[in-house]
Amino acid sequence: MIDFESEGFPTSIGPANGFQFLSTTWREILWAALTVGRPSISFIFQHGLASLFEALYRISQMRMALTQETFSQHLYRTNAFRQLDPTEKGAVSYALGMTFCKLFAHKLLNTHWLLHLDVFKDQLNPELLTGKSRPDLVGQNDAGDWHAFESKGRxxxxxxxxxxxxxxQAQRLVRVDGQDCRLHIGAISFFRGETLEFYWRDPEPIKEEPLEVRLPEDAWKHYYLPALAFSQTEGLDEPNGTDEIGISVEIAPHIYELLVQGEWSKAKELADRSRQELTEQGYFPDGIKLAVGENWAKGHGTFK
Known part of the structure; x- marks a missing residue:
């Protein structure tokens, strides 16, 4: 359970404004960590072992930083996270911010797909990429609408x-494939005392020159590649020490077939068309199924 505050959302879309709490699971948190759409290190190496280690890195940050206390549904920072030096702590906070921005977008905005704006770096003026007035992420919801997100971790x-x-930073108008983003959200994941909380706000966009981007053909490669690498690796659940990971990743066969062929956009389109079927079969809307073993419950209270 995560306490959160919403501000400035229109009544027609998004959560009610004010203080609430979100019920979630480790399965959902780890899926968000694995798929949040920043260009991963692995895209430099295309496929293979580097992609797997990128996937493990994303997941490991969650387990290193977050824990639970017995009889509590809240998430708390671990001693390991607390003792990091400031630079390391900043990097992990950034990852937490990205992950929980993705999680809240998925659960409360029906926005299951997020891409980092750097995916479009070849299309943008470098000044726009290095400047302060731009969001981090763009995401597409079930209806095909795009939203922009500025994600922070503290x-x-x-x-x-x-x-x-x-x-x-969220107010800069972003236009994807000629379509204005509908929401422009500033989101912060943070610790109040030792407890993880979340804040987000939807301010009115500034009507200046928009960031115009076109969805490149391989945009969704950056989204799927870590999960694809994880799903292609055998032996993670064998009793040779790797079972400590306690996670398995499966991709729906018809989505997987397109991914291994490099048909990234077609895989995303197929997942959109078969969303109901996928969710009924236990997959997330992107066609990824993530199972969390017993090790994730041990030492993590009752949070599943």
């Missing part, structure tokens, strides 16, 4: 200045 509760900065 080790402490955000003050008004931090919330203002997240709002300002």
């Amino acid at each position: 080790s402490s509760s955000p003050n008004d200045d931090a919330k203002k900065k997240a709002k300002q």
